Amino acid sequence: MPHHPRPKALFVVGTRPDAIKTAPVVLEFRRYPEAVETVLVSTGQHREMLAQALGAFGLKADEDLEVMRHGQTLAQVTSRVLEGLDETFERHRPDVVFAQGDTTTTFVAGLASFYRRLPFAHIEAGLRTDTVWDPFPEEYNRRAVGLFAAQNFAPTVWAADNLRREGVPGASIWVTGNTGIDAVRAIAGQPGDPWFPSHTGRVVLLTTHRRENWGEPQQRIAEAVLRIVNDHPDLLLVVPMHLNPNVRATLEGVLDGHDRIRLIDPPDYADFVRLMERSHLILTDSGGVQEEAPSFGRPVLVLRETTERPEGVTAGTAKLVGTDGEAICLEAGRLLDDPTAYAEMANAVSPYGDGRAAARVRFACLRGLGVETPEEAMWA
Ligand code: UD1
């Protein structure tokens, strides 16, 4: 039974994707203030990029642990967040704690909930690769919270099946779609500056930040995209660089100074969504970007050796190319030079949801807490 007159849901975010994928759920809960109290806590694992992402939804954290330090190690983030959240949970005594995906913030929000025996609700549950080491440390993070989550909101049937295979009770699993699709739909179409209005050729977008790709793989990625740009005189390559100094040094080392390459600071979410729309082709190692790009019919080449999102590959919206330079040039060249190959990917249908995931999460979670809210025929 809830301890409060109305149940209290505490949402924990820390990184850019946490903010973007959690925001639609927070906003959905806040449509029902008489039914549930909603608290948004930031660990501050990211600073500027988190504020930027929340700002796109008109949100600001109610509390911020401000843990970010430059050059922070995983253990440092983990221990600072664990202590901070434990104190936060003590004060708030929430009836349910939410976190999304697979970041350190998510793992620690789970661990702190477990230690206090608080029900933990996992948004974007059930994604898996076949090794706990890749992606590192994200695969461990999401598996760990899957051991005890009271509610698992799986974006797809595939993700829900992964959980069932691991023995997660079926009654705790809901297939909702990915809340990132709710986010991108809420933001797409907002007015804003057009990107590169005077460029008449095609725009190619590159983002890369994953730990597995730091160093040599990222160097190979950068050298490959440089070749692609040099081989296609109409292309403009745009590279929004993650604020991590490791990532920026490699990209700048190879790509800086080219007249058809723009190395830019991370645009805020609304601008980034417009940039995806403006792009002809997207090369990325990001999880969220590979889910969002098909919403605009943009083919995605995934610059990773494994993916926990095989649904896009199966649907034909994304192709897993890895980080070998030859493979990247070959696959990008095919899409840039062969209109049939391009159309096949551009017209494939996104498997990640219909934009109503947050409402499903709200309905299922609150029902679990004994509060009925409208169902709105959302499961059809
Ligand atoms: C984290 C997540 C990763 C996610 C990514 C999304 C973990 C272990 N990793 O990786 O799963 O894909 O976020 O972007 O949780 N920085 C800033 N300002 C910011 C954000 C970052 O300066 O607003 C710099 C800082 O120097 C910071 C560094 O980036 O130390 C790395 O940040 P961190 O959160 O540790 O790892 P990410 O690589 O961002």
Ligand code: UDP
């Ligand atoms: N994004 C953004 N600005 C950028 C790059 C990405 O707003 O410069 C958004 C993107 O649309 C997606 C999310 O950030 O919703 C993905 O974050 P990131 O790639 O950092 O993390 P991942 O999804 O790989 O964990």
